[in-house]
Amino acid sequence: MTLNTGAGLKRDRVRDFLLDFVADMRAGEAIPSERDLCKELGVSRPTLRAAIDDLVRSGVLVREHGRGTFTGPHRVTQALAATPSGSFYAPPAEGHWLSRILEFGSAPAGPQLARRLQLAPAALVLRVVRLRVVDDEPMAIERLHLPHLLVDGLVPDDMESGSFYRVLRERFGVDVRSAVQTIEATVTDETEAALLSVPEHFPALMVERTTRDVNGGIVEFTRSIYRGDRYRVTSELHFDAASG
Amino acid sequence: MTLNTGAGLKRDRVRDFLLDFVADMRAGEAIPSERDLCKELGVSRPTLRAAIDDLVRSGVLVREHGRGTFTGPHRVTQALAATPSGSFYAPPAEGHWLSRILEFGSAPAGPQLARRLQLAPAALVLRVVRLRVVDDEPMAIERLHLPHLLVDGLVPDDMESGSFYRVLRERFGVDVRSAVQTIEATVTDETEAALLSVPEHFPALMVERTTRDVNGGIVEFTRSIYRGDRYRVTSELHFDAASG
């Protein structure tokens, strides 16, 4: 167990060594302790930690304070192959989609939300935060905001499974018609990373969506964080003659 | 010039101090040297560097080896406000869009590209790599691949400015009609970071696009990297009665 004597930064050589070392381990297995690795590789702990930092950032390793450092729960390459393509609105039937409700309650809109939902700032808004899970793998965090008046009587169970839009239509007579969404690149913050089981600063998509009903009234404003390694957005576009 | 004595990690306090310090500086201005800051703040250099690392990762500061550390060329909040919304196909007329051609040449397709473009692996493919620039700020890296047969005689100048799709139509009789694109979250690698003037591992959108002409033939396969702080994708969606 020794380091390549090749050129390059020591930190990078340590990183590459660890990458090889980890390659034929199963997910979630522990690697040797930092102090042991230092002795075996003949590098200082800061150097070793810098190498591990890289691998933690890229999701290969996961640290647990007081317990050890473990191989990541998944490989990114595997993850990419499993990515469900399709629109955000019609997730593929494959896999067991579930929602874990993290937050459910009403409060006054406040200035920002009031503008987004075109309500008075004092109007009540139902705020729901849910974790979307497919086959026991967290996929996304959705933060939904709906005018409370529109969905009075909605209970958390309504959002645990099945189609929320169907519930809106059948129970509340709200007929969703159109949406404007913006997609942008971001990275996870601490809270999001923990919920999605990915490292902090992991690539992610932030999607903001404003949905309107048939009358043009705003039904919801939703801000979601999707895991970058599990989600891709596919869309088809058509051009008319004037485009260029 | 001294540190808050508040609780929390020293690294975080240094980071917050620098954030304040930088707040009323102009873009591109130099901050004091690391050694000076250490003395003035009473922290060790690794601690200071860890704090600076955070700010470099988030784009607030930019390091230049041998020269110094500078405030980022932009503020993220400013950048978000200036983000051009709209489709990828009709960038707003505002701002001076330019392209810097980085690569321009033909080569055999090879197996992967052949599949993407539905060509024989030995067929020639024109590969163009260009940096899209708006108002002197790099925005995106586009890697285009076109069947060489389709665009024989295309020169780099054709892609420097104006609409590439118009050139295709007027010069080569290629009438672009539809495209399928996928968007996913990623972070910049070393090369991309350098070209886009952002830190490595900066949030970015990767967009893959396959474009077809009126006859259904494949015109191009393009893989682009867009700066996450400068680009957002907005789309409008309409539901029919069956959706849910």
Added chain:
DNA sequence: CGGCACAACTGGTTAAGACCACTCTATCCG
């Protein structure tokens, strides 16, 4: 007067060691 070399910066990397915070386990005491 001009070009080249050196010196004095800058950030970049690595080392060795100390101490803190958290987790787990094994042992001791009730």
Added chain:
DNA sequence: CGGATAGAGTGGTCTTAACCAGTTGTGCCG
């Protein structure tokens, strides 16, 4: 027998102290 506790092991943070590698300006020498 069971629960509390101490200790050993883990990662987390911070310090001091070098040396390496680029950049830039100054001053000497041709």
